[in-house]
Amino acid sequence: MKFIRTEIPEVVICEPKVFEDHRGYFFESFSKKLLEEFVGHKLHFCQDNESKSSYGVLRGLHFQKPPFTQAKLVRVIEGKILDVAVDVRQGSPTFGNYFSIELSSENKKQLFVPRGFAHGFVVLSSTAVFSYKCDNYYSPEHDSGVLYNDQELTIDWKIPEQDLILSEKDLKQPSFKYMKNFDFQNNLYA
Numbered sequence: 562m563k564f565i566r567t568e569i570p571e572v573v574i575c576e577p578k579v580f581e582d583h584r585g586y587f588f589e590s591f592s593k594k595l596l597e598e599f600v601g602h603k604l605h606f607c608q609d610n611e612s613k614s615s616y617g618v619l620r621g622l623h624f625q626k627p628p629f630t631q632a633k634l635v636r637v638i639e640g641k642i643l644d645v646a647v648d649v650r651q652g653s654p655t656f657g658n659y660f661s662i663e664l665s666s667e668n669k670k671q672l673f674v675p676r677g678f679a680h681g682f683v684v685l686s687s688t689a690v691f692s693y694k695c696d697n698y699y700s701p702e703h704d705s706g707v708l709y710n711d712q713e714l715t716i717d718w719k720i721p722e723q724d725l726i727l728s729e730k731d732l733k734q735p736s737f738k739y740m741k742n743f744d745f746q747n748n749l750y751a
């Protein structure tokens with residue numbers, strides 16, 4: 562597994578080593594030890610999620626409020642997406658910055674999205690199956706988000722606005738300027 566820091570250093574691209582032969586392919590999709598060594602702290606992934614979406618579906622931008630903040634390790638099993646992580650840690654040198662990357666079943670790249678980031682993705686292929694690990698359990702009471710097309714964030718979602726399909730919830734997410742000063746620091750890692 563190769564790990565690459567992005568321009569937001571805590572956001573890490575993970576590139577598995579893929580072994581191909583006449584039967585197909587094999588790769589280690591997750592190694593707790595290697596990822597912990599690279600990020601420099603323990604990770605306690607406790608919930609795995611999967612969703613399937615069609616072209617233009619945009620899920621996000623989501624995060625859970627303390628004390629249920631979540632780090633995520635995300636990947637694509639089928640299809641292609643643009644994955645986006647926004648730094649919502651007030652006081653961070655990259656507060657309000659975002660990192661985006663294409664993840665696909667073909668390139669097999671994964672993204673480590675730390676706690677204190679809002680996360681979302683849009684589907685670029687006809688369908689996509691998205692799979693991810695979380696290091697905290699789902700807590701609907703702590704579910705929160707930021708509007709995908711917030712004027713301050715100016716995220717390039719790479720597909721025409723008229724093709725986007727969002728949930729009612731995501732169409733009504735608050736704008737970034739209402740982002741509260743959540744205490745992510747004290748909820749970073751156990």
Ligand SMILES: Cc1cn([C@H]2C[C@H](O)[C@@H](COP(=O)(O)OP(=O)(O)O[C@H]3O[C@@H](C)C(=O)[C@@H](O)[C@H]3O)O2)c(=O)[nH]c1=O
Binds near residue numbers: 610612621622699728
């Ligand atoms: C996220 C989640 C949802 N649900 C339920 C709640 C709801 O009825 C249904 C669909 O929920 P949502 O609309 O929030 O699903 P979705 O929009 O796919 O939410 C996900 O989006 C991506 C971008 C993320 O980063 C994830 O952490 C998660 O927030 O599934 C759970 O039971 N457990 C979970 O962990």
